[in-house]
Each structure stands twice: as C-alpha cells, then as structure tokens.
Amino acid sequence: MELGINNKVAVITGGDSGIGRATAKLLADEGVKIALLDKTTEQLQATVADINKIGEAYPVQADLRNLDEVKAAKDQVLEKYGTVDILVNCAGITGATGDFLDISDEEWHETLEVDLMAAVRMCRTFIPVMRDSGWGRVVLVASEDAVQPYTDEMPYCAAKAGVLNFAKNLSKAYAEDGVLVNSVAPAFIATPMTDAMMDQRAEKMDTSKEEAIATFLKEKRPHLELQRRGKAQEVAAVITFLCSQQSSYVVGANYRVDGGSVASISL
Structure with a gap:
C-alpha cells in the first residue's frame, strides 16, 4: 500500500524507546523525515543513529512539562526541516499508583502534566504550522485505561480519558483546515514502562518476570484475548496508517490496539 507520505516531516514525542521509537522506524521507512523529541540524551542519540540507518532522523531534547522547551523544540525542527506535517504524541508515564487515598496532589499533578498537558502543549505549538500548510496528521496515544479504568492507576x-476527549475536540476544531486528529489506545504493550511495572511485580511476588507477566494477564487483564503483551510495532503500524494519505477520511477516531483487553464495545 502506498502511504503517500514520502518527504513529509514528523515530530514524535517519547521517541527514544517503545511505541515512539517503533513508529519513528516505520515512518522513516516510508521516507518521512523524523524529529525525535525526548528529555533523554544518550538513549535519544542512540535511537536517532539507529533510525538513520534506514532513513533520516534528528534528535531534539525537550522536557514537555516546560512550555518554553516545547517552543524551543519547534524552532529547532523548523530550522532543520522548514515545516511539520505530522505530530505523534507518545510521551507518557505510569505515574502514581496504589490506593486513591494515598496519592497526593503532587503525584496527580505530575501524571497529568506528562500524560495530558504535554499533549496539549505539543498540539498548541505544532498545529498552527500544519494549519498554515493546509495538511496535517495528529495522533495522540491514549490507553485502554481511558475507557476501562483500574482503581490502582x-x-x-484520568489523564488518558482526557487525551481521548482532547483528541476528539481537536478533530472537530481543525479538520476544516486539513489537519486530521485521531487517537490510538494500546493495552499492555512491551515497552520500558510496562517492563518496569512487571519488574516491580516480579520483585514483590519473589518470582520471575515471565511469571509476573503471566499472573498479571490472568488476574488483571482477563479480557485480553490474545493473552500476551502487545508489540510496539503493532501499535506503530496503526499510527503509521493514521499518519498517511490513506487515512484521509478518518477524523476523530480512536483505534484500540489492545488484544481485546477492553471488554465492551466502547471507544
């Protein structure tokens, strides 16, 4: 399938690993020029070097909790490539977990800052560039947790539910300008974030990581029909489609890439 995005420019947050990295590699393979944003240094550089073996990537270090750094990132990308056609927001953290009554305001704020407000800042900063050119694709990474909440997370x-609503709102606001906004909701993907979760679970249970994953699937994700962690590439494939010319009639949609984990027919 010809995706029609050769020589487009994509900005990808959380790009040094996981879903962001996998998406960058797929888009680069389609001829897209990639600006990878993350707050890391060494890992970001390593990922860019890896992507440059198949395409073109450029590292931009930025803390998305800081609006000035987001604006500086835009300036760097525009200086490098002159425009932005695609924005994929993958940056995220698990944030505070446990009993609701034990989670502080500060912990709530940290999670919301990274998982919701970072997407707000990125869209507010980069959508005007796409709107000016009359063509754009925005994909925000949400989660199964947005529609199937878990009391210990x-x-x-809450942040991911906000991302879904935010994406739908944006899709209505800017579709007439040629900027198509959609979201993707993964579930239990093999990424550094879920690796850390399973490492903690294994330590707490005094068992192997493999056993921790198996018991997590059985106890915490009983509706995940495929009974395995997803692959970052499986999410990236859906994101890549949504970034392409082939998604020209897809607006305000949420694509679940969750192995069946969400038990209902909700979004």
Whole structure:
C-alpha cells in the first residue's frame, strides 16, 4: 500500500524507546523525515543513529512539562526541516499508583502534566504550522485505561480519558483546515514502562518476570484475548496508517490496539 507520505516531516514525542521509537522506524521507512523529541540524551542519540540507518532522523531534547522547551523544540525542527506535517504524541508515564487515598496532589499533578498537558502543549505549538500548510496528521496515544479504568492507576486513567476527549475536540476544531486528529489506545504493550511495572511485580511476588507477566494477564487483564503483551510495532503500524494519505477520511477516531483487553464495545 502506498502511504503517500514520502518527504513529509514528523515530530514524535517519547521517541527514544517503545511505541515512539517503533513508529519513528516505520515512518522513516516510508521516507518521512523524523524529529525525535525526548528529555533523554544518550538513549535519544542512540535511537536517532539507529533510525538513520534506514532513513533520516534528528534528535531534539525537550522536557514537555516546560512550555518554553516545547517552543524551543519547534524552532529547532523548523530550522532543520522548514515545516511539520505530522505530530505523534507518545510521551507518557505510569505515574502514581496504589490506593486513591494515598496519592497526593503532587503525584496527580505530575501524571497529568506528562500524560495530558504535554499533549496539549505539543498540539498548541505544532498545529498552527500544519494549519498554515493546509495538511496535517495528529495522533495522540491514549490507553485502554481511558475507557476501562483500574482503581490502582487512577491518575493515569484520568489523564488518558482526557487525551481521548482532547483528541476528539481537536478533530472537530481543525479538520476544516486539513489537519486530521485521531487517537490510538494500546493495552499492555512491551515497552520500558510496562517492563518496569512487571519488574516491580516480579520483585514483590519473589518470582520471575515471565511469571509476573503471566499472573498479571490472568488476574488483571482477563479480557485480553490474545493473552500476551502487545508489540510496539503493532501499535506503530496503526499510527503509521493514521499518519498517511490513506487515512484521509478518518477524523476523530480512536483505534484500540489492545488484544481485546477492553471488554465492551466502547471507544
């Protein structure tokens, strides 16, 4: 399938690993020029070097909790490439977990800052560039938790529900300008974030990581029909489609890439 995005410019946040990295590699393989944003240094550089073996990537270090750094990132990308056609927001953290009554305001704020407000800042900064050119694709990474909440992950669930609503709102606001906004909702993907979760679970249970994953699937994700962690590439494939010319009639949609984990027919 010809995706029609050769020589487009994509900005990808959370790009040094996981879903962001996998998406960058797929888009680069389609001829897209990639600006990878993350707050890391060494890992970001390593990922860019890897992507440059198949295409073109450029590292931009930025803390998305800081609006000035987001604006500086835009200036760097425009100086490098002159425009931006695609924005994929993958940056995120698990945030505070546990009993609701034990989670502080500060912990709530941290999760919301990274998982919701970072997407707000990125869209507010980069959508005007796409609107000016009359063509754009925005994909925000949400989560199954947005529609199927878990009581021990309330800040994360609330933030991701906000991402879904935000994406739908944006899609209505800017479709007439040629900027198509959609979201993707993964579930239990093999990424550094879920690796850390499973490492903690294994340590707490005094068992292997493999056993921790198996018991997590059985106890915490009983509706995940495929009974395995997803692959970052499986999410990236859907994101890549949504970034392409082939998604020209897809607006305000949420694509679940969750192995069946969400038990209902909700978004």
